Amino acid sequence: AQKITQTQPGMFVQEKEAVTLDCTYDTSDQSYGLFWYKQPSSGEMIFLIYQGSYDEQNATEGRYSLNFQKARKSANLVISASQLGDSAMYFCAMRERGNTGKLIFGQGTTLQVKP
Amino acid sequence: GAVVSQHPSWVICKSGTSVKIECRSLDFQATTMFWYRQFPKQSLMLMATSNEGSKATYEQGVEKDKFLINHASLTLSTLTVTSAHPEDSSFYICSAQQGSEQPQHFGDGTRLSIL
Numbered sequence: 001a002q003k004i005t006q007t008q009p010g011m012f013v014q015e016k017e018a019v020t021l022d023c024t025y026d027t028s029d030q031s032y033g034l035f036w037y038k039q040p041s042s043g044e045m046i047f048l049i050y051q052g053s054y055d056e057q058n059a060t061e062g063r064y065s066l067n068f069q070k071a072r073k074s075a076n077l078v079i080s081a082s083q084l085g086d087s088a089m090y091f092c093a094m095r096e097r098g099n100t101g102k103l104i105f106g107q108g109t110t111l112q113v114k115p
Numbered sequence: 116g117a118v119v120s121q122h123p124s125w126v127i128c129k130s131g132t133s134v135k136i137e138c139r140s141l142d143f144q145a146t147t148m149f150w151y152r153q154f155p156k157q158s159l160m161l162m163a164t165s166n167e168g169s170k171a172t173y174e175q176g177v178e179k180d181k182f183l184i185n186h187a188s189l190t191l192s193t194l195t196v197t198s199a200h201p202e203d204s205s206f207y208i209c210s211a212q213q214g215s216e217q218p219q220h221f222g223d224g225t226r227l228s229i230l
Contacts, residue, residue, distance in 0.1 A: 045159075046221075
């Protein structure tokens with residue numbers, strides 16, 4: 001069965017430093033997609049970054065990059081130069097097999113950025 | 116681009132009443148919309164998948180007669196919580212996607228409190 005695991009319930013990082021949020025996944029599919037979303041305390045889910053299983057390059061979007069280690073089945077999110085506004089809950093997700101578009105979410109990691 | 120509007124953002128109502136939540140994709144046509152429920156500090160729980168013009172597909176354990184979903188157009192899906200009770204109090208959030216290969220874009224969520 002497909003599964004997403006985020007083992008860090010909470011993380012702290014100093015402002016301006018980089019932080020890595022861990023995500024491992026389990027699937028027997030060859031083709032799959034991995035996503036990261038940010039959820040501030042206000043509740044909205046903000047799409048951050050996407051990595052396809054066949055993408056040769058690690059995805060990057062501004063200060064966000066995805067460290068994709070296919071053999072290890074990990075898709076860690078790296079946030080560089082942390083800002084106070086980065087404090088939020090972060091979810092890793094994998095697109096479910098088939099063409100439904102459904103996402104399987106991890107448990108989430110709460111990140112707090114310290115001034 | 117890819118803006119999803121969800122309304123209302125906050126509802127308080129008496130036990131036994133029905134509550135309708137709207138989810139609109141503002142600048143794209145959404146072939147599929149998803150409805151999630153989220154408890155505090157937990158991950159998103161998928162309730163149902165909604166395709167325009169067809170019946171919603173409910174996840175196991177979700178009562179379809181309790182949570183009525185209508186997807187009348189490519190830009191609008193509604194979730195009606197019928198005869199709501201205090202245990203239905205939660206954060207409900209919708210998402211929309213243009214195609215199964217596209218990321219899901221989320222609304223801002225609705226905080227539902229049943230007294």
